[in-house]
Amino acid sequence: MVVAVAEESRGAEHARPWIEQAKSDYWQLIDTEHRLEDLYNLVNVPQAIWIGETGKIVRPPETAGSTDHFRRMNLETRTLSAEDQAERLAARQAYMDAVRGWVTTGKHALPADAARANLPRITPQIAEARARFRLGVWLHANGRVAEGDMQMAEASRLHPDSWSLWRQAADLDEVGKAGGPEFWKRVRALGDKPYYPPPKL
């Protein structure tokens, strides 16, 4: 069973066009407060968690099919080279194949120790960032925009590794800002660090 969760503080109607276009027969849920990110310590989209029949996590949060090829995009034409495009699609296909392999044969499910070892560690700073983000979203949604922005900025300062916190706040400020010049500046500042750490399949 696929469960797709939109981390979308603008609400269901903002996500609806993508959901309707997907014509999916699985659950498409709306997470305005980024609760899932709080529960599972997620930092970006798309991320996935594999959960077995008994409700146990068999693969902790990981990048779900995306790659860093976008970092070499031509920003004027918004295009990738043919080679990068092919590699990107191949990586996505490999991840999809791994998911299908798990469903049909159990392959790629991690033993408990390995799953535990790959869990992201939550710090008190991250916990505070989540609380400030929650408060910021509420303030924003209730007309206290400047104050909400301040709380969300502090959340990003406390948890700089979370792209979701920063990009959602940017999007609430203005649709499109999450992928604008400031985003690219932050991506460039990563240097050799990945934006989408590849899953260890």
Next chain:
Amino acid sequence: MTKILTPLAEHDVATRDGLWMSPADAEAVTGWTLKPEGMCRADRCVPLHPSTLGTDEVDVAAFWTKLGGPVVASEQHDVWALGAPADERNAALEGLEAPDFTLPDVDGVPRSLSQLRGKKVFLATWASW
């Protein structure tokens, strides 16, 4: 009334001087019950300093901080958020039991992960941004 946001809910509660409130409201907000031993949930009790207890009231901000959870407030202190303690989140994940959640679908129908017990679940996030 003061608005209190917890990881899974919102509460409107009568408070004074921060988050002093009645034991009944404290239980509704935190899920912990005031007993002679302190604030208790299941078989765990967290003793409280006498300065955080009054006549039929308890300082929830002090309790939550002692629990290790973040307590943050709006400028006017009319809206508060109590975040999940980091240790609690880490312990839950290390048990590998996938944390349950309930979220609405695009038409507002609530769906819970626990409804899918017995099936493999590929839980994936996305966003328009």
